[in-house]
Structures are given as C-alpha cells and as structure tokens.
Amino acid sequence: MHPRILARSTAVGLFGVSLTLAGWPAHAQTTPVAPPATAPASSAQEAPPAAQAPAPATAPAPVEPAEPIGEPAAPEPQTPAETPVAPEPLAPTTQSQDAGPSVQPTPSQPVPPSEQQPETLPAAPSTEAGSAPDQPGDAQDAGPAQAPASDAAPADTNARAPQPQRAVGADWPFWGGGAQATRYSPLEQITPENVSQLEKAWTYRTGDMPTEATQNKYSPEGTPLKIGDTLYICSAMNIMTAVDAATGQERWRHDPKVPAEAIPYGATCRGVAYYEIPDAAPDQPCAARVIEATLDARLIAVDARNGQLCQDFGDNGTVDLWTGIGEKVPGWYAVTAPPVIVRGIAVTGAQVKDGQAEDAPSGVIRGFDAVTGELAWAWDLGNPDITGLPPEGETYTRGTPNMWTTATGDEELGLVYLPMGNSSVDYWGGNRSEAENEWSTSVVALDVTTGKPRWRFQTVRQDVWDYDLGSQVSLIDLPREGGTIPALLLPSKQGDLYLLNRETGESLVPMEEIQTPEGGVEEGTYAPTQPASGYHTLRKEDLTEADMWGVTPLDQLFCRIAFRKSAYKGIYTHPTSDQFWIQYPGYNGGSDWGSVAVDPERGIIVANYNDVPNHNRLIPREDIDERGIKPIYEQNEGSEGGSNAEGSGDPQVGAPYGINVNAGWRAPFTGIPCKQPPLGGIRAIDLATGETLWDQPLGTARRNGPFGIPSFLPLTIGTPNNGGSVVTKGGLIFIAAATDNLIRAIDVNTGEVVWSDVLPAGGQANPIVYEQDGREYLVIQAGGHHFMETPVGDYYIAYALPRA
Amino acid sequence: MSSVQARSVTRKRGFGYRAVVALGIVLILFGLPIFGGGAYLILLGGSWYYLFAGAGLLLTAFALFRGSLSAVSIYLLTYLGTVIWAFWEKGFDWWAQVPRLVAPTVILILLIACMPVLSRLSRPRRRR
Numbered sequence: 001m002h003p004r005i006l007a008r009s010t011a012v013g014l015f016g017v018s019l020t021l022a023g024w025p026a027h028a029q030t031t032p033v034a035p036p037a038t039a040p041a042s043s044a045q046e047a048p049p050a051a052q053a054p055a056p057a058t059a060p061a062p063v064e065p066a067e068p069i070g071e072p073a074a075p076e077p078q079t080p081a082e083t084p085v086a087p088e089p090l091a092p093t094t095q096s097q098d099a100g101p102s103v104q105p106t107p108s109q110p111v112p113p114s115e116q117q118p119e120t121l122p123a124a125p126s127t128e129a130g131s132a133p134d135q136p137g138d139a140q141d142a143g144p145a146q147a148p149a150s151d152a153a154p155a156d157t158n159a160r161a162p163q164p165q166r167a168v169g170a171d172w173p174f175w176g177g178g179a180q181a182t183r184y185s186p187l188e189q190i191t192p193e194n195v196s197q198l199e200k201a202w203t204y205r206t207g208d209m210p211t212e213a214t215q216n217k218y219s220p221e222g223t224p225l226k227i228g229d230t231l232y233i234c235s236a237m238n239i240m241t242a243v244d245a246a247t248g249q250e251r252w253r254h255d256p257k258v259p260a261e262a263i264p265y266g267a268t269c270r271g272v273a274y275y276e277i278p279d280a281a282p283d284q285p286c287a288a289r290v291i292e293a294t295l296d297a298r299l300i301a302v303d304a305r306n307g308q309l310c311q312d313f314g315d316n317g318t319v320d321l322w323t324g325i326g327e328k329v330p331g332w333y334a335v336t337a338p339p340v341i342v343r344g345i346a347v348t349g350a351q352v353k354d355g356q357a358e359d360a361p362s363g364v365i366r367g368f369d370a371v372t373g374e375l376a377w378a379w380d381l382g383n384p385d386i387t388g389l390p391p392e393g394e395t396y397t398r399g400t401p402n403m404w405t406t407a408t409g410d411e412e413l414g415l416v417y418l419p420m421g422n423s424s425v426d427y428w429g430g431n432r433s434e435a436e437n438e439w440s441t442s443v444v445a446l447d448v449t450t451g452k453p454r455w456r457f458q459t460v461r462q463d464v465w466d467y468d469l470g471s472q473v474s475l476i477d478l479p480r481e482g483g484t485i486p487a488l489l490l491p492s493k494q495g496d497l498y499l500l501n502r503e504t505g506e507s508l509v510p511m512e513e514i515q516t517p518e519g520g521v522e523e524g525t526y527a528p529t530q531p532a533s534g535y536h537t538l539r540k541e542d543l544t545e546a547d548m549w550g551v552t553p554l555d556q557l558f559c560r561i562a563f564r565k566s567a568y569k570g571i572y573t574h575p576t577s578d579q580f581w582i583q584y585p586g587y588n589g590g591s592d593w594g595s596v597a598v599d600p601e602r603g604i605i606v607a608n609y610n611d612v613p614n615h616n617r618l619i620p621r622e623d624i625d626e627r628g629i630k631p632i633y634e635q636n637e638g639s640e641g642g643s644n645a646e647g648s649g650d651p652q653v654g655a656p657y658g659i660n661v662n663a664g665w666r667a668p669f670t671g672i673p674c675k676q677p678p679l680g681g682i683r684a685i686d687l688a689t690g691e692t693l694w695d696q697p698l699g700t701a702r703r704n705g706p707f708g709i710p711s712f713l714p715l716t717i718g719t720p721n722n723g724g725s726v727v728t729k730g731g732l733i734f735i736a737a738a739t740d741n742l743i744r745a746i747d748v749n750t751g752e753v754v755w756s757d758v759l760p761a762g763g764q765a766n767p768i769v770y771e772q773d774g775r776e777y778l779v780i781q782a783g784g785h786h787f788m789e790t791p792v793g794d795y796y797i798a799y800a801l802p803r804a
Numbered sequence: 805m806s807s808v809q810a811r812s813v814t815r816k817r818g819f820g821y822r823a824v825v826a827l828g829i830v831l832i833l834f835g836l837p838i839f840g841g842g843a844y845l846i847l848l849g850g851s852w853y854y855l856f857a858g859a860g861l862l863l864t865a866f867a868l869f870r871g872s873l874s875a876v877s878i879y880l881l882t883y884l885g886t887v888i889w890a891f892w893e894k895g896f897d898w899w900a901q902v903p904r905l906v907a908p909t910v911i912l913i914l915l916i917a918c919m920p921v922l923s924r925l926s927r928p929r930r931r932r
Contacts, residue, residue, distance in 0.1 A: 557845065561848065
C-alpha cells in the first residue's frame with residue numbers, strides 16, 4: 001500500500017476509534033456552613049401534629065431492617081387504594097374544601113371522559129407516622145437518624161386534606177409520571193414487536209435558544225407534563241408554553257423574562273407543576289394552574305387555560321423567592337426543578353451555586369399555598385425556630401444544605417420527601433455546623449401540614465465529595481405479609497439504592513458500613529465509616545491502574561502515571577491538596593437528577609448510571625487568590641459565570657482551600673477520558689431481591705472522539721449520560737440521556753436496544769409517554785447540554801406508531 | 805561497512821526512503837516519551853510494560869534510520885510482547901484494547917508496507 005495513504009489511515013485509525021466523553025452534568029449543589037444553630041435534638045420524636053386521621057390498613061411494619069424483600073413487587077402501586085377514606089382536614093384551612101375527589105380537567109380543554117382516570121389515592125394519613133423510629137438501633141449504621149424534636153406548635157398552615165391525584169396513563173401529570181414518581185406508564189400500544197415502526201408525529205420548537213450572553217450555558221433538561229389534551233413545557237430560560245398533545249401546536253406562552261445573569265451554572269428548567277383548585281368553579285380564572293420556579297428565583301403561577309398570570313397568586317401571579325435569603329446576587333440562588341405540590345402546598349428548594357462561599361444563600365425549604373402563593377411554612381434546618389419569614393433584618397440560616405433536585409409528594413401521608421444536597425462548600429467540612437452535618441446529603445420527610453421534619457436518612461456523613469442526593473425518590477408499595485409497606489426507593493450518586501419505610505425512614509433492606517480510608521487534609525475529623533446499601537449498588541469495583549485508557553499507549557501511559565501520582569484508596573478517598581485525589585464515582589453518579597424508573601407490575605427497577613471518576617485537588621487559598629478565582633458575588637457582570645463544569649476552579653471562600661475538579665477525568669489535549677469505557681450504563685434490577693437482571697453500556701461512540709471530533713462509530717461504548725428513563729407496561733424502556741444524541745427503546749426483559757432515532761440535539765432530559773386520541777406518544781426534549789457537550793436545541797419531538 | 809551502507813542510503817532520496825525515515829521519526833516521537841514515562845511509571849510502582857515497549861519502538865526507529873530490515877523483526881518482537889501483555893491485562897474487553905492494540909497494529913502495518921523499501925535498502929550494494 002502506498003505509504004502516504006497508509007499514514008493517513010493510521011491517523012484515522014488512531015483517532016477514529018475513541019470517544020470523547022463529554023462531561024457530564026454536574027449538578028451537584030451545595031451550601032456552606034451555617035452558624036451552629038440549635039441542633040435538632042437527635043432523639044426526640046414527637047409526632048408532629050397528631051391531627052391526622054385513621055391509620056391506613058397497612059401497618060407501619062417495623063420489620064427488621066435487615067431483611068431483604070422477599071416477595072415480588074407490588075402489583076400496582078399506582079392504586080394502592082385500599083383506603084379511599086377522606087380524613088378530616090388536618091389543619092384549619094384557609095380555603096374550604098371538601099375532600100371529595102374532584103379531578104377537574106383543565107377547564108378550557110375539554111377532555112373526553114375516557115381520559116380521566118382520577119386516581120383514587122388512599123387518602124388516609126397515618127396516625128403513627130408521626131414518630132420516627134425510636135431506636136437508632138439500626139439507624140446508626142443505616143444512616144437514618146431520628147426526627148428532630150420539633151415540638152413547636154403545629155404551625156398554622158394552609159395544608160388541606162388529601163386529594164385524589166391524577167393517574168399516569170393518558171396523562172403524565174407529574175414530573176416523575178404519576179404521583180409515585182416511578183416513571184412508569186401503564187400504556188401498552190407500543191411494544192418491542194412494533195416499536196421499529198415508530199415515526200415522528202410532530203416536532204415543536206420553543207424558540208428559546210442561547211443568545212450571545214448565554215452561549216455555552218444551556219442545559220434545559222426539560223420534561224413536559226401532559227394533562228387533558230395539553231403538554232405544559234418550560235424552556236431553558238423558563239418560558240412556559242402549552243402545546244397540543246396531538247399536533248405539537250403551541251396554544252399559549254408566558255415568558256417571565258429571566259435575565260441572562262440569573263443562570264447559575266446552566267440554564268435549566270426541568271419542568272413545571274400543575275394544580276387544580278379542588279372546589280373551584282369551572283370558569284374561575286386559574287382554577288387549574290401551572291406553577292414554575294425560575295432561575296431568578298420566582299415562583300410563577302399561570303392559568304392552565306391561557307397562560308395568563310394568576311392574579312390571586314402572590315403579587316400578580318409571582319412570589320419572590322429571594323425574600324429572606326439575603327443580598328440578591330443573580331445566579332447564586334436559582335431554581336431548576338419543578339415545585340412539588342402536596343395537599344395544596346407548593347414546596348420548593350433551590351440550587352445554590354456550588355463552591356462559592358460558606359456564607360451563601362440558605363438552603364431553606366419553603367411551602368407556599370398553591371392558590372394564594374402565601375408562605376405556609378419554612379423549614380430552616382439551621383434555625384428550626386424560623387417557621388415563616390425570618391425576623392426583620394435577618395435571613396434564613398446562611399450556607400445550609402439545599403435541595404436543588406425534584407422532591408416527591410406523598411398526598412396520603414402528607415409528606416414531601418426532600419433529597420437534600422451538601423453545604424455550599426462541598427469539599428471542606430471543617431467549618432460546618434452540627435445541624436449541617438446532621439441534615440446534609442439526607443433524604444428528609446417533611447410534614448407539609450406543619451413544615452416540620454418527620455424523619456431523615458443520611459447517605460453520606462460529613463460529605464466532602466459533593467455527593468448531593470440528586471435523584472428524585474420513587475414511592476413503591478412493597479408487598480409484605482398481611483399487606484404492603486409504603487416504601488420509597490432512594491438512589492444516590494454513589495450508586496446505592498435504598499428502600500426505606502416512608503412512614504418512618506427505616507431501611508427495609510440490609511445496610512452496610514464502609515470503612516473510610518486514612519488520609520486527607522482534614523484527617524482525624526472525617527467520619528470513620530459511611531453507610532452503604534446491602535440491597536443494591538450501581539457502583540463498580542475500585543479503579544486500578546490497568547483501567548486507565550486513552551487513544552494510544554502514550555496517552556494511556558499519561559493517565560497511568562496520573563493514577564499512580566494521585567491519592568486513591570477506593571470510594572470515600574478524602575480530599576487532598578498536595579496531590580490530586582481520585583473520586584470514584586464522581587459527582588455525576590451513580591444516579592443523578594434523571595433518577596430511576598420502576599415497573600411495579602414486573603417488579604423491575606431500571607437505573608441508568610454514570611461510571612466515571614473525577615480527578616480533584618484542593619487548591620490552597622493563596623493559589624486561588626493568585627489565579628484570581630473569585631466568588632460569584634465579586635465577579636463582574638458578564639464574566640464567565642456558569643459556563644464551566646461545576647467545581648473546575650471554585651473559590652470556596654471561608655475554607656482554607658478552593659477546589660479544582662476535572663469532571664470525568666479527561667486527559668488534557670486529547671480530551672479523552674482517563675478511565676476506560678463503559679462510562680455509563682443502564683441496568684435492570686429485581687425489585688424484590690435487588691439482583692441485577694441485566695446490565696448494558698448506554699450510548700454509542702458516534703458523537704465522541706478525540707479532540708472533540710465525532711468518530712461516527714455506531715458501536716455501543718457506554719457514554720456518560722444525564723437524564724432518566726420511562727418504562728412502560730408495553731415492555732419498553734425509553735431513554736436518550738447518553739452523549740450520542742439518540743433516543744432509544746430498550747426491551748425491558750432483555751436489555752437489548754430495539755429501536756433508536758437520531759435527535760437534532762442532545763437528549764439530556766427525561767422523556768414522557770402519554771396517550772392522545774387513542775394513540776400512544778413518546779415525547780423527548782432535544783435540548784442539548786453544555787456540560788455534556790452535546791449540541792443545543794429547542795426541540796420537543798413526539799413519536800408514535802403510524803395511524804392504522 | 806554499515807557506515808558505508810548508511811552513507812549510500814542517505815544518497816537515496818527516493819520516496820520510499822523518506823517514508824521509512826518519517827515512520828522512524830514517528831516511532832521516536834512516541835518511543836521516547838513512552839520509554840521515559842515508562843521508567844517513571846516503574847518508579848511510581850506501576851506497570852513495567854511501557855519501558856520495554858518504549859525501548860522496542862526506539863530500537864525499531866534506529867533500525868529504520870539505518871535502512872535495516874531488522875526493524876521489522878525488532879518490532880515484531882515488541883508487538884508480540886504487546887499483544888501478550890494486553891490480553892493478560894484486559895482479556896477480551898475490546899474497548900480496553902483500543903489504546904493497547906490499535907496504534908501498535910497500525911505501526912505494524914506501516915512497517916510491513918515499508919518492507920520492500922527496507923529490503924532494497926539493506927541489500928548489499930553490489931551491482932552498479
């Protein structure tokens with residue numbers, strides 16, 4: 001062969017083969033230290049207001065926490081429903097409303113009766129539920145801690161009686177599908193047999209594309225709701241639109257005009273919430289409303305019929321979430337997740353931009369009356385005495401752990417499950433208050449009627465790795481002798497899956513303890529052990545030098561040397577400053593905001609995950625100053641705010657070190673990951689036993705390659721991924737998420753990809769499935785993701801089978 | 805005699821010769837850092853493979869500059885060792901083999917392509 005040609009093909013061979021992983025999303029949030037604050041008493045457990053009604057049939061089953069679930073999964077958690085009792089309203093409500101099931105279709109959009117499947121959610125809150133487990137017993141190793149003593153008088157709240165919730169099926173009424181947030185659809189028109197015939201039904205474009213000021217900051221991550229015959233959508237910059245579910249035609253739009261500087265680290269709006277006033281007259285304005293929380297920290301309610309601001313909500317339809325937070329620094333405090341509405345209370349946290357300073361906006365969780373926008377309660381973990389607005393001249397406790405991801409509501413128990421993040425300074429724990437340490441990186445069950453916590457379950461002690469809880473929890477009713485146990489499934493960034501009793505927070509599965517290694521700049525103060533799940537983990541074996549990768553032996557050698565020079569003693573290797581340390585899994589998971597899907601009928605958990613290390617180093621304060629790395633409140637306007645990967649040079653003001661994160665640990669120059677693929681996968685897990693049913697790499701190499709050049713290789717390699725899946729009764733999993741810009745269908749029984757299509761932009765979003773006029777639709781946003789380095793777009797694309 | 809040969813070779817500025825030299829330069833560019841980095845990796849407690857692989861590349865390169873057909877056998881030895889090592893370390897994990905085997909195989913192909921030139925260059929110059 002001609003040498004020159006050979007040389008050229010060499011180059012192609014060398015460079016064609018690999019991939020560049022784009023980074024993954026970095027959504028870890030956190031909040032910095034707070035004043036010591038009155039630490040929640042660790043033992044007490046007083047039932048919060050015992051105002052609740054009759055106990056549900058399902059006993060709270062104390063159960064040895066170490067018992068694996070031995071039975072097949074609950075048949076249909078969607079309708080646990082043995083107890084459709086309407087309990088007494090627990091608290092005096094401001095607005096009268098009877099508990100009668102009144103699921104109203106969006107008034108203006110008449111819905112054929114067949115489409116309404118008001119879900120009879122068991123309406124009986126449990127009496128007992130108020131108490132946390134009284135014995136730490138298992139709790140101490142499990143991580144769940146006691147409910148804080150909050151004997152404060154049951155706050156007067158606007159919480160109402162439980163209402164029947166819309167069912168998932170024809171509709172996709174909640175961000176996570178049904179109220180249980182299982183991302184399961186009972187539709188079965190599309191099956192593994194006919195999925196190959198899927199075709200584009202419509203394409204809708206929001207028109208929200210980056211401007212010069214917002215270039216490289218878009219990561220919309222949007223998931224629509226579908227109610228009646230309408231999709232409710234928010235764009236990256238929070239433009240809300242309503243779209244015809246059958247045609248993709250826009251019906252109305254509301255643009256809240258969010259300024260560019262409000263973007264924290266990415267322009268993201270994961271979704272909106274929908275609320276119907278139970279006793280509203282059908283023609284009442286805003287009887288059904290769409291509520292979103294924005295990047296510039298506003299809660300906005302518009303009429304679901306026409307997109308007009310709800311005049312009865314807050315100040316002409318808007319509530320300013322900056323109230324009580326402190327000095328307004330755009331981009332520092334932003335909401336990217338939809339609020340969750342439980343018993344008429346819209347609950348929201350916020351993303352506090354990571355790594356800026358200990359003295360950061362509070363992680364306070366607030367509940368607002370979904371009708372009036374009035375503050376119903378506030379939960380300030382640093383100062384439990386503040387239950388409403390902070391006193392004049394004060395703020396909610398600064399720097400406390402926040403919740404940036406999506407919570408899950410439990411209408412029946414009157415709880416909201418909050419996956420909390422870490423304090424704002426993620427990688428230094430020395431200045432954290434006791435309260436921060438107690439609540440950080442925990443799932444917290446908050447009573448929406450009072451705003452008081454019932455229980456918590458901590459997944460990392462003294463988190464110095466940015467292992468925020470990023471995934472929404474799913475509610476599952478697990479069969480046990482004599483009934484079912486109300487459980488929740490909690491995935492973590494470390495990849496652990498926990499099953500907890502959602503009334504008590506006790507683990508329903510065996511817990512394990514991981515001995516943490518020695519070393520780290522704060523040696524001696526770290527937690528000696530960390531909790532882990534004995535049920536299932538998505539985490540892989542520790543890395544070895546041989547797992548280092550590259551395109552050629554040379555860059556592989558580079559990574560092997562870096563591996564040997566870094567501190568690494570497995571998971572929970574503590575942060576170092578004199579050398580790099582390897583954090584594996586990195587802060588993108590395991591499981592991140594896309595969360596997992598659960599097919600309750602088959603008893604299968606579907607979890608996609610990242611399998612990627614981060615390469616980190618604490619940077620001494622002087623070096624941070626020398627490099628001119630400034631916190632967000634000292635940056636000039638228009639400076640590079642949210643464009644970099646999270647943690648790639650953050651000041652951590654107030655700590656002795658800043659932080660530098662090489663997310664995904666990519667080699668310089670080539671941009672190739674130092675760890676060999678797969679860098680992401682998807683797995684099916686037996687809900688009953690926690691056993692892996694199948695496990696496949698997720699994503700092809702087609703869009704990845706060295707120096708950012710696509711390789712066009714249609715081979716499955718397993719890329720980093722961001723976004724969740726949907727699982728259907730028809731036997732399919734739909735997921736995009738990977739960096740290959742494909743939407744695909746996977747046979748839930750085998751893990752085989754049975755269909756895929758190329759999206760016009762990155763598919764870093766959770767898809768939805770619904771039915772309209774007898775046709776099953778799959779809808780995915782193709783919005784791209786700056787951190788995942790996928791092309792940005794403003795598309796929503798619907799797929800369906802050809803009309804018969 | 806080898807110096808005589810080398811001199812005679814340098815006189816041959818044909819395309820084939822330039823290709824051989826170019827390949828030699830590529831091997832030096834990879835071989836030197838792999839050799840040096842490999843020594844460093846051993847100091848750090850890591851794999852010994854790279855030191856040997858780097859040495860193999862450098863020796864191959866020198867042979868190429870001399871226009872010697874021995875370049876092929878030196879490289880074949882290096883390549884064989886690479887394959888054995890790669891499978892010992894990662895088995896049939898094909899993505900893991902990409903950095904281990906793809907570039908070395910490409911070089912093998914290039915070297916084989918150079919064989920006609922090399923055998924011409926290394927032939928003792930009798931005629932003419």
